[in-house]
Amino acid sequence: MIKLGGTRVPMREQDPRERIKNFKSVPLGYNEEEVIQEAQRCIQCKGLPCETECPINMKILEMIREIANGNFKKAFFLVKEDNPIPAITGRVCPQESQCEGACPLSKRGHGINIGKLEAFVADWARKNKIKEEFHIKEKEEKVAVIGSGPAGISCAVDLRKFGFQVTMFEALHKAGGVLQYGIPAFRLPTEVVDYEIQYLNDIGVDIKLNFFVGQNIKFDELRREFDSIFIATGAGAPMFMNIPGENLKGVYSANEFLIRVNLMKAYKFLEYDTPIICSGTIGIIGAGNVAMDAARCALRLGVERVYVLYRRTKKESPARAEEIQHALEEGIILKELVAPKRLIGDGDGWLKETELYEMELGEPDKSGRPRPIKIEGSEFKIKVNTIVEALGSMPNRLFLSRTPELEVNKWGQINVDLNLRTNIEGVYAGGDAIRGNATVILALGDGRKAAESIRNYIRNKSRRNLVL
């Protein structure tokens, strides 16, 4: 018997002892009966707090209502009105600080499991081969989308719906951006991302892989060839600590580590020959989603001991709550209030150990979190043969160096106005390229907004040409 507002229907998951041996999805997903039960708990509050807190204001309440009545198809179409990639956002959004966080039932720790409901309807539609149906009235204007992450994907989908001819340029050999090369398959199964990319192909987006704009084609040439451009190049250039020993063998940026594991399939050793260090003790610096992903990948690669070395405490970690919980269940050791001073080699160029400071927390800094302060004289060493630096990343400097006319701020993020227009006529930008390290849902929202702005721009340009 379902109790309105009762306790959350538990999500079945792979056992931690089993899942650390594979890269398969950790949550096993609700079945039809469970998903209906979970949706029926919703008290359907009037103020729509869940929708207000969703960065793209999805029609969450109606979705839940349809699921509760077993109308999965209707729920899917509703979700798709606002969100082109619900199977992805349902899995990776930080729901606890957005929709679920605003659910009144969260106060008792049992907010509606909105992310898992969203992922369920999208998975259900995929398995039942149900796709959004729309008629494309073809137009001749051409739009270039640079980058195939969530910002590029959502922009390309909407531009095709508007009838424009869309070419997407992607520097890597697989499309999907961070969804493909960063977030591991045990959190976001590869087939889910591949399905969305195939969908782009199906609706007529021309995807050009291994194509770096600024290198394979000059930005000026692109401007001459296309009526408008959307820049969604992300923020994939890693930041470093700038401490002694960073050039030792065994020290990776999280981007390199995760690209090797996910995109270049180092975890399928023998089938793929991507080298990666996967034994001994590893230290991951940082405690956001990227750090947790690197730590959990390392564990699955066979590393014996995985430390997450964090200068604040678990409470201040920006990672999704579910990720931290899963990482700890799997045996990751979170060392709080420590920061590396230097990395020490073995004399042959290989990393041997790291020296760390103990830290304490001070007054809040600009991020609103307490400032970490090092305690002088507190240094101690731990043995590690691998370090992965997950300190955040910045927009790609190579692309920016080839587009000097594009205005950027001091962090290299592209300057845009409220309509995501850059300082160059007809050129728009969104996602991490304008925000720095942000989230999938914000990138998705930017892509949709940019598509709308591009439509208006092309419409006004055509009107101007008619008058002339």
Ligand SMILES: Cc1cc2nc3c(=O)[nH]c(=O)nc-3n(C[C@H](O)[C@H](O)[C@H](O)COP(=O)(O)OP(=O)(O)OC[C@H]3O[C@@H](n4cnc5c(N)ncnc54)[C@H](O)[C@@H]3O)c2cc1C
């Ligand atoms: C490991 C990791 C885990 C994360 N986990 C989460 C999470 O759980 N939840 C969440 O909401 N967010 C998460 N994020 C953040 C989120 O993935 C990003 O905010 C989001 O992907 C940004 O989307 P984007 O489209 O702007 O850029 P990206 O996804 O970075 O895609 C940009 C694409 O542009 C391509 N590109 C760059 N320059 C060029 C060029 N000159 N020519 C052609 N192509 C180019 C790149 O190769 C890349 O494929 C995570 C990030 C990482 C790295």
